[in-house]
Amino acid sequence: MQKLARQQNRKGSKIGFVPTMGYLHAGHVSLVHEARKRVGKNGFVVVSIYVNPTQFGPNEDLSRYPRDLKRDLTMCRAAGVNVVFTPSDPEMYPGKQENRHCTYVSEECLSRGMEGSSRPTHFRGVTTVVAKLFNLVLPDVAVFGQKDFQQAAVIRRMVRDLNFPIRIVVAPTHREPDGLAMSSRNKYLNPEERAQAVILFHALQAASAGVRKKAVPASQMLKDLSAFITVAPLARLDYIEFFDPETLTPVDKVKPGTQMALAVFFGKTRLIDNARL
Ligand code: PAF
Numbered sequence: 001m002q003k004l005a006r007q008q009n010r011k012g013s014k015i016g017f018v019p020t021m022g023y024l025h026a027g028h029v030s031l032v033h034e035a036r037k038r039v040g041k042n043g044f045v046v047v048s049i050y051v052n053p054t055q056f057g058p059n060e061d062l063s064r065y066p067r068d069l070k071r072d073l074t075m076c077r078a079a080g081v082n083v084v085f086t087p088s089d090p091e092m093y094p095g096k097q098e099n100r101h102c103t104y105v106s107e108e109c110l111s112r113g114m115e116g117s118s119r120p121t122h123f124r125g126v127t128t129v130v131a132k133l134f135n136l137v138l139p140d141v142a143v144f145g146q147k148d149f150q151q152a153a154v155i156r157r158m159v160r161d162l163n164f165p166i167r168i169v170v171a172p173t174h175r176e177p178d179g180l181a182m183s184s185r186n187k188y189l190n191p192e193e194r195a196q197a198v199i200l201f202h203a204l205q206a207a208s209a210g211v212r213k214k215a216v217p218a219s220q221m222l223k224d225l226s227a228f229i230t231v232a233p234l235a236r237l238d239y240i241e242f243f244d245p246e247t248l249t250p251v252d253k254v255k256p257g258t259q260m261a262l263a264v265f266f267g268k269t270r271l272i273d274n275a276r277l
Contacts, residue, residue, distance in 0.1 A: 005138035014039040017139035022049035023066040027174035027182035032079040038141040048085040055125030105131045147173040149274040193266040196232035200273040215255040238263035
């Protein structure tokens with residue numbers, strides 16, 4: 001992969017990169033189009049497909065994470081991807097089980113709350129694998145989805161702090177017609193859960209509407225939205241946070257421009273979404 005990337009560099013082609021864990025959907029395709037837009041028609045667009053074990057907690061869905069490489073490759077071809085990079089576990093984390101990997105990259109400011117609280121080892125796995133992928137793919141531009149808002153912020157910060165010469169682009173969340181944010185994990189939902197999963201989007205809309213006229217104390221908004229979510233009986237709220245979109249620090253007053261993020265369980269499936277209110 002590095003050899004190929006260097007060849008493209010020498011030819012003067014820009015490399016656009018979309019890291020994924022596969023089981024692609026229209027949201028990923030929109031990231032590929034964004035990458036193509038950034039590098040131009042003579043640029044080189046790389047998609048990686050790698051279900052990264054280090055970003056899953058011990059009781060999470062690593063073993064059942066959905067995979068369909070054949071379908072992913074067809075989608076990548078149709079979207080005009082130049083190379084799909086599909087490293088294996090031993091290639092990414094060589095060595096014996098007990099000393100599989102000794103070097104980690106961890107961002108220690110923006111990865112603390114929200115996903116970082118609910119999934120304590122998650123971001124260390126993400127920043128480690130993304131740093132490795134950046135060193136393998138040598139991109140000029142890398143595109144991430146806004147659905148994983150905190151992930152994008154953490155990666156931007158890592159790139160800045162470690163001087164990766166890479167432009168990070170964050171592309172808007174792609175939604176199903178009813179508003180549910182597209183995610184590979186939506187596949188886990190049974191029909192009843194799927195119907196109720198739109199509550200995440202409705203909660204974001206309700207919060208936006210609620211602050212249109214006046215600022216609302218975060219504690220009040222949290223109470224109202226927690227009650228709102230019980231309208232979906234299968235939903236179990238993990239967290240709702242209101243914060244500054246740049247620093248990710250929680251705010252006391254929710255107003256237009258505040259970022260809201262939430263995580264909700266449906267059975268074992270955990271969904272996230274966020275919006276600028
Ligand atoms: O967003 C994802 O799919 C993953 O966290 C990423 C960025 C591909 C790293 O494994």
